[in-house]
Amino acid sequence: MAKRPNVLYFHVDNISTGDISCYGGGVGIGARTPRVDAFAETGLRLTNYNVEAQCTPTRSALMTGRHSTRTGCTSALPGSGLVGWEVTVASQLKTLGYRNAILGKWHCGAEPGRYATDHGFDYWYGIEGTWDEAMWPDDKFFRATDLEPSYVIESEAPGQMRKVKVLDREVRRDIDLDFLERGKQWMTDSVDADEPFFLYFNHSNMHFPTLPRKEFIGSSDGGQVADCMQMLDADFGTLLDHLDELGIRDDTIIVFAGDNGRDTTFHAPNNRSAEGTWKGGYFSTYEGNNRTACVVSWPDHLRTGATDEMMHVVDWFPTLLSLLEAEDLVPEDRVLDGVDQSAFLTGRQEESNREHFLMFFDQLQVGLRWRNFKVLTHRVVDGTAPIEQLATPHIYNLTVNPDEDTPYNYSEVHSWVLYKVFGKIAKEYQESLEGDAVPKGAPVDYVPASARR
CATH class of the missing domain: 3.30.1120.10 (Arylsulfatase, C-terminal domain)
Known part of the structure; x- marks a missing residue:
């Protein structure tokens, strides 16, 4: 391979297929998703894409190609997360000369040795835990304690991180603008350095509390959740536009994917996202939780259209390495739960390698x-x-x-x-x-x- 493609993985937090128009949803909650829809028209839309039941297990599975019951990374509670022995897709891409950045939620460990920068990322700007921690500073009972709030953090070296600012509701409202600014700069700097990049962009929505930026308040017909869906759609479009401006859209593998189903628990009943084709959502055993949205594109390399063939989040680890012609970097000293789906995604075979x-x-x-x-x-x-x-x-x-x-x-x-x-x-x-x-x-x-x- 003369020059390996860039990789942009856009991870959405708590989303249903019913939230996105190209999956037959979106308009049902008063939201429109034109940028994701247009992206799906030129990419491959997976209707049988499956994940783990919660945020941390899905994210650790994506990183390692191993189920969380195998890595022990089933939660991000203090003292848990990925151990140093685990190999991640970021660490393998780094050996290929990729510049790796993660923006947003890591959720695979919150102590030295478990940070994203301990697992192959050169740069991390985001949070260690989860977005509902933005609600703590407004909690009068929390304020009555001597506990520290959560912070937006930044890390550029293994085992190190610095606190940037307190995570509160207003910071959480505008945080994706920070991610967009840093994401665009990371892509620009990579092009200037003539080095491929892996940008793992974890958007803060649709995790509660859903707080649309001021310019999106009232932009939909479905309340703040729908407003946030339209904001997320626009933010995804901003990254696509920047790829076009840099002239590298065709040289980038782009994945738009959810981490688990919609939130059916913590939003008010009249302010939830749409169910879509499948029943249930976040924390449930229903299909509406483990089956979520995923669209992938790499122009002139991957098939287009829609498919109901089965794929699982653990498959990305071996699949990405195969697409980058780096199959030799798939570790052989441990059990991998993921299967290589490159032949299926490229159209060399009609059926998925997973049943x-x-x-x-x-x-x-x-x-x-x-x-x-x-x-x-x-x-x-x-x-x-x-x-x-x-x-x-x-x-x-x-x-x-x-x-x-x-x-x-x-x-x-x-x-x-x-x-x-x-x-x-x-x-x-x-x-x-x-x-x-x-x-x-x-x-x-x-x-x-x-x-x-």
């Missing part, structure tokens, strides 16, 4: 998606509900029952899916964890037994 994935909540395995079937051993309705162990596993044929409301209510029970498929896949996964898995809360210098032999 199943396991579903998890924290460390708990709760189900399986296999082809058009879904098996659940546990059910979670939303973020306020308990994890319910089902007396009998539910089996859904999503082709005839996309709402997941009538398990077994078919002319055939399909119990063979449970006994012959789910049991085999679940057993193989559990066996693969032996010696390879990192325990949740492991110290940053932890090394799995398989790597110590």
Whole structure:
């Protein structure tokens, strides 16, 4: 490869396919998404793109190509996150000479050794935790404590970070302007240096509190959530425009993707995003959480149109390395859950290389998606509900029952899916964890037994 392409990964926080017009949504909540829609017309829109149940597991899976139950990165609580032994897509791209920047939420560790700049990024400007921490300074009970608020932070070296400003509601309202300014500058500087870049742009929306910038207040017909959706759409367009201005749009792999489903818990009922094709959202075991939006484009290299072939967030690690002709950088000293989808995305083959994935909540395995079937051993309705162990596993044929409301209510029970498929896949996964898995809360210098032999 004469010159490797740039990579722009635009990560959206808590989004439903019902929020985006090109997925048949958007207008249902009074929002219009013309920039994402236009991007989808020239790219490949995935309608069977799947993620983990929450922010941290999805982000760690994207970075490592490994499920969070394998990396131990199921939450970003103090003392948890990615250990130093894990290899990330950023660290591998860095060996290829990429300039790597992350803007926004990292959520894979908040202590030295777990920062984004400890895992292959040259620059990080954003937050360690999550956006609802912007609500703390206005909380009178929080103000009555001697606890520190959260901060917007900046890091340019491993193990180091500096606090830039307190994260409050007004900072959170305008924070994406900071990201846009730094993102455009990062791309410009990379072009000037004649070096490829990996820009991991984590937009703050649609995570609560959804606070549109002043120029977007009232811009939609659907309240502040819809206003924020239109703001997000415009911000994505700003980055695309800058790629055009630099003349590198055709030399950039661009991914627009969600991290999990829409927020059905923390917004007021009349101010939530749209459900879309699939039932449920954030924190649930419904399809509306694990199946989200994803559009990818690399002009003249990747197929265009729409596909219902299955892909999972863990697939990006090996897929990006393959698209960059750097398959030799896919590590062989650990189990990788991701599969290389480059042949499918480029059109060299019609079908995806994936036909199943396991579903998890924290460390708990709760189900399986296999082809058009879904098996659940546990059910979670939303973020306020308990994890319910089902007396009998539910089996859904999503082709005839996309709402997941009538398990077994078919002319055939399909119990063979449970006994012959789910049991085999679940057993193989559990066996693969032996010696390879990192325990949740492991110290940053932890090394799995398989790597110590």
